[in-house]
Amino acid sequence: QKEVEQNSGPLSVPEGAIASLNCTYSDRVSQSFFWYRQYSGKSPELIMSIYSNGDKEDGRFTAQLNKASQYVSLLIRDSQPSDSATYLCAVISDSGGYQKVTFGTGTKLQVIP
Amino acid sequence: NAGVTQTPKFQVLKTGQSMTLQCAQDMNHNSMYWYRQDPGMGLRLIYYSASEGTTDKGEVPNGYNVSRLNKREFSLRLESAAPSQTSVYFCASRGILYTEAFFGQGTRLTVV
Numbered sequence: 001q002k003e004v005e006q007n008s009g010p011l012s013v014p015e016g017a018i019a020s021l022n023c024t025y026s027d028r029v030s031q032s033f034f035w036y037r038q039y040s041g042k043s044p045e046l047i048m049s050i051y052s053n054g055d056k057e058d059g060r061f062t063a064q065l066n067k068a069s070q071y072v073s074l075l076i077r078d079s080q081p082s083d084s085a086t087y088l089c090a091v092i093s094d095s096g097g098y099q100k101v102t103f104g105t106g107t108k109l110q111v112i113p
Numbered sequence: 114n115a116g117v118t119q120t121p122k123f124q125v126l127k128t129g130q131s132m133t134l135q136c137a138q139d140m141n142h143n144s145m146y147w148y149r150q151d152p153g154m155g156l157r158l159i160y161y162s163a164s165e166g167t168t169d170k171g172e173v174p175n176g177y178n179v180s181r182l183n184k185r186e187f188s189l190r191l192e193s194a195a196p197s198q199t200s201v202y203f204c205a206s207r208g209i210l211y212t213e214a215f216f217g218q219g220t221r222l223t224v225v
Contacts (some may be wrong), residue, residue: 032211043216059128092211105155
């Protein structure tokens, strides 16, 4: 079982729709959770962080965390063609005295004009 | 504010050649990381450094060495490049506790 799992996609949504991206993780004691956006040929850039159960909203983006189900999601409202990218889920957990940062393989999102 | 700076951006090596990828951060972060990214494989950790003077192996360390020169700089060395090391390499740094990682621009390395 991979430590952080994402559906590779591509996930295709029409412009203006809600895109829903999902991530599950295996380490129950994981502490913090992040969503990165990566455009083709570019480096990952942080778009959302979430540390406690529930929802966190930032503009068109909402991150949702459910630690009991070991599940974190990202909702993108009013999707735009510029949102077309690969979205990486990242999880930080304690491991043998250091903080381990594990990434999922990413979900490719395509927003169709 | 430069953040995390990697050099070079592109490199072509012949099999057996050596090279060093440089990374520097100006955010006073303790932790620094080297990842490689291959299609369908996501970001895989090569080495990390939790603080100045310490380095540890990650998921895919074979064929690589690292040096944490000081708090700012963390270099990755390929002693004898192999075609399997063709990849995009990212350096990242993190600050305190459970905060996010910041990435450099990446190095696209091709070994022929």
